Amino acid sequence: MPAKVYSHAQHDDVVNAVGKHILKIQDESLKSSSTFKIAVSGGSLGKVLKQCLIDNSSIAPHIQWDKWEVYFSDERLVPLDHPDSNYGLFNEMVLSNLPTNTTKPKVNAIDESLLTGKDGQIASASQSHDESIAKRYEASLPENAKFDLILLGCGPDGHTCSLFPDHRLLKERDELISAISDSPKPPPRRITFTFPVLERASSIAFVAEGAGKAPIMEKIFVDKSSQLPSKLVNELKTGVDVSWFVDDSAIEGVNVISSKY
Numbered sequence: 001m002p003a004k005v006y007s008h009a010q011h012d013d014v015v016n017a018v019g020k021h022i023l024k025i026q027d028e029s030l031k032s033s034s035t036f037k038i039a040v041s042g043g044s045l046g047k048v049l050k051q052c053l054i055d056n057s058s059i060a061p062h063i064q065w066d067k068w069e070v071y072f073s074d075e076r077l078v079p080l081d082h083p084d085s086n087y088g089l090f091n092e093m094v095l096s097n098l099p100t101n102t103t104k105p106k107v108n109a110i111d112e113s114l115l116t117g118k119d120g121q122i123a124s125a126s127q128s129h130d131e132s133i134a135k136r137y138e139a140s141l142p143e144n145a146k147f148d149l150i151l152l153g154c155g156p157d158g159h160t161c162s163l164f165p166d167h168r169l170l171k172e173r174d175e176l177i178s179a180i181s182d183s184p185k186p187p188p189r190r191i192t193f194t195f196p197v198l199e200r201a202s203s204i205a206f207v208a209e210g211a212g213k214a215p216i217m218e219k220i221f222v223d224k225s226s227q228l229p230s231k232l233v234n235e236l237k238t239g240v241d242v243s244w245f246v247d248d249s250a251i252e253g254v255n256v257i258s259s260k261y
């Protein structure tokens with residue numbers, strides 16, 4: 001099924017659309033399961049999540065935090081309170097802003113005790129050590145590694161999760177979570193979902209805003225020969241519902257059909 005693109009002129013309307021989408025999938029998922037399994041990413045998504053799940057008064061009261069199981073589609077191998085940590089971002093933007101009487105969601109972070117030294121990026125950390133962190137995270141994934149919703153960003157190079165253009169991990173089929181030590185974007189050591197996890201999801205939603213995204217949106221949606229990671233997500237053949245939430249400037253001049261959410 002082709003990826004759907006939802007575009008709005010204003011950032012607040014994009015945020016509202018993302019919130020309504022999350023809520024819709026939460027409610028659908030909880031009809032057949034006692035938990036809502038969601039994975040989040042880093043980048044500007046942290047702020048969007050705060051705005052739609054905490055600050056938006058028509059959405060926030062309907063979020064059933066006590067039923068949420070939160071994972072990270074990729075994580076930098078740094079302590080959880082490091083400025084580069086995706087957990088740290090989610091904690092700062094969302095968890096720390098939950099009203100005090102809220103039962104917190106179950107949040108699955110990397111096993112911080114496996115990070116060596118004060119900073120997980122220290123030189124003595126090795127690929128095999130990083131792989132053990134990936135394996136530990138893989139063991140914590142939901143049954144069959146099946147997510148109700150995976151929220152992704154798209155980098156200016158078309159990367160998503162920590163799956164970068166032309167990287168060997170695009171072809172990884174055996175591991176659900178892989179370690180990467182040569183991320184072109186710092187920090188270099190990370191763990192990431194692989195395509196087998198993305199393929200099993202019920203739904204995936206990208207959030208991409210700003211005029212700076214237009215060139216990569218052109219490559220993803222118009223350039224038929226492109227093999228960019230985000231484009232490969234759009235082309236998954238496993239029935240995943242893929243949506244993009246963008247502002248008008250991100251697709252200005254791009255020949256893509258969009259609608260309002």
Ligand SMILES: O=C(O)[C@H](O)[C@@H](O)[C@H](O)[C@H](O)COP(=O)(O)O
Nearest residue numbers: 041042043044045153154155185
């Ligand atoms: O790990 C990273 O390098 C970033 O977190 C990255 O994956 C991010 O999601 C995209 O670059 C989109 O970033 P923006 O949402 O800020 O545009």
